[in-house]
Amino acid sequence: MDRRQGLSVRLKLTLSYAGFLVIAGALLLTAVWVFLLRGRSQSLIVSDLSDFLRVFDPSNFGPVVFVPAGILVLAFLLVFGLVGGWILAGRMLAPLIRITDATRKVANGPLSHRIRLPGRRDEFRELADSFDTMLAQLEAHVAEQQRFAANASHELRTPLAVTQALLDVARDDPNRDTGELVERLRVVNSRAIDLTEALLLLSRANQRSFTREHVDLSLLAEEATETLLPLAEEHDVTIETSGDTSTTIGSPSLLLQLTTNLLHNAIGHNLPEQGIVWVHTSVRTDTVVLTVENTGEKLPSQLVPTLTEPFRRGTERLHTGHAGVGLGLAIVESITHAHDGTLVLTPRPAGGLRVTVHLPAASAHVRQV
Known part of the structure; x- marks a missing residue:
């Protein structure tokens, strides 16, 4: 399926972590203002840019510097959330990246490759174990189909080779009794027909295409x-x-x-x-x-x-x-x-x-x- 390129899951998780931190910080600052600073006589309006520096002076801490201090806190939370979220998302998605790499190797190589994801059981480990089980079953099924195709080719080749040999004998010896030749050809042809019908029946059963x-x-x-x-x-x-x-x-x-x-x-x-x-x-x-x-x-x-x-x-x-x-x-x-x-x-x-x-x-x- 052809899809347009979108944001990576890691970036989405990073933005989600950062956004959650910023929202949580905003709610925390709002709660502080509502329950601790509201009703103070001092204004919350920032009159000068130098008010941003007063946040570092404990004696000047009050409602007048609450807004610029809050902005600095939210900015810090945003940067911290982006950096920390990027690292955490990478660690959380590492098993998924390993699973993705394994699927690419299997798609372009042998089915014998396995993920074998270490660690305790969680959603990613269960996914990896299920994928390994599926690969094992698929490898066994493909091997069985290859053996079946080889055996079927051999079984079908035998009556055809016998028929060809009988026809060559009849061509080289025109005086040979044709009755015996026809009877042997009939037996060989019947076996080939039986084999073909058996293969068709086997295919029909495997496809489950029947009325119950x-x-x-x-x-x-x-x-x-x-x-x-x-x-x-x-x-x-x-x-x-x-x-x-x-x-x-x-x-x-x-x-x-x-x-x-x-x-x-x-x-x-x-x-x-x-x-x-x-x-x-x-x-x-x-x-x-x-x-x-x-x-x-x-x-x-x-x-x-x-x-x-x-x-x-x-x-x-x-x-x-x-x-x-x-x-x-x-x-x-x-x-x-x-x-x-x-x-x-x-x-x-x-x-x-x-x-x-x-x-x-x-x-x-x-x-x-």
Whole structure:
């Protein structure tokens, strides 16, 4: 925003200090005159300039010299207020100047710079600490976005490179069976489409650009189970669904995608035979809970928190026919945060993963409104 140059804050504070001192001095002199000198027979009119010098003679101090003495006092207070106010304003504004310098360094340099303002807590220290916290979050967000862009570019480049290789083979070998080539191109193209749609869905969830309405998580769990039941049967996985009516307010399509991703992930990371997936919904105080739990191999506790990062996979999938695009749990986390919820991932002691989604209940939304 283009603004016209105005007075500095330090100058404004200086003038304020000086003006306050002058006004206070004037009120003090007025009070002295009203309560001590008014009614004296001597006049307050200054007849000669030499009366200014009589203020230094105690024997001549009286109402006749009160006016010039008062002017000298006010002049002294004005000069003292300007000088003292300038020094005090500089000391008071020093933290703000340091914060301003830090913002300029961050604007023109790395986000790793911090203010780290010393001293006890006050308004300026709280502002500096809040700014440091914001910089740390911004630096982490930028780093995450850079990793995401690099990973997305790599993931998108893979199907394009495979497609280019298949086309080169077809061009160099015209007698090659085109049916096999077309089928492989179809598979690669489908993966590229799935990845692009997942990226668009992730962007939509992060922007929170959706209409909110009442949604029952138990119905979404049943719908996702029916949709993925053929996949579960194909891989010998049993899905057990239970729970109560759990109503929240949000996007039905996004929450269905969340449930489907969790269920698909649970099926894809399961035992090769006789695997089980448990889907449960419940209601707690001001919160509805969706829990998806599956059997599988044991996961290291330090690995689990990283599973929500885009394109981050844990162990190798046991059902390689449905490898996904590496955005399943990242999309789940984004949708959860877009609905003001929390996502908790916990490794099961017997193997597998327990994913718990906490969302505000519909009744909590009503009370907030």
